[in-house]
Amino acid sequence: MRDLFDLSIFHRAVLAIPVMIAALPIAANAGLRPGQYDVDGLEQICLIDDGTWYSPTFYHWRGRWQLIGNEDKFIIYGHYDDEAGDVGEDSMILEKDGLDWTEWSDDFTDDLFLDDVPLTRVKKKCDPESQAREGLLRRKSPMQ
Secondary structure, eight states, X not given: OOOTTSOOHHHHHHHHHHHHHHHHHHHHTOOOOSEEEEETTXXXXXXXXXXXXEOSSSTTEEEEEEEOTTXXXXXXXXXXXXXXXXXXXXXXXEETTEEEEEEEETTSSOEEXXXXXXXXXXXXXXXXXXXXXXXXXXXXXXXX
């Protein structure tokens, strides 16, 4: 009698198929996970497993992220401020077709919206939070 642990490669693959199929919905719905992401080539953000995030590319830009209800949508929201005195807010909604990014200054002199921008995971381990202040007098927000 043949030992169950001495199966051919073919038989192991056939036995693994139901396990892989069962895992597909979980993987497809996994959505965001901690790590460093590129937002449309403009900035990068680091999602932390405690539901917070920060930017390794824009000084003093951070916030929170979470799943929206039982939907396959995530919200990423936050705040930025800099030495120039510019203060603003961000809200990003991630769905299957991309990220909708809205940003506005607290005094409403600037407001920007980008529709269906790519959010790409760059790496698992994030760079440290940006300590760079240079260029902030020229840039009023992470989107600019």
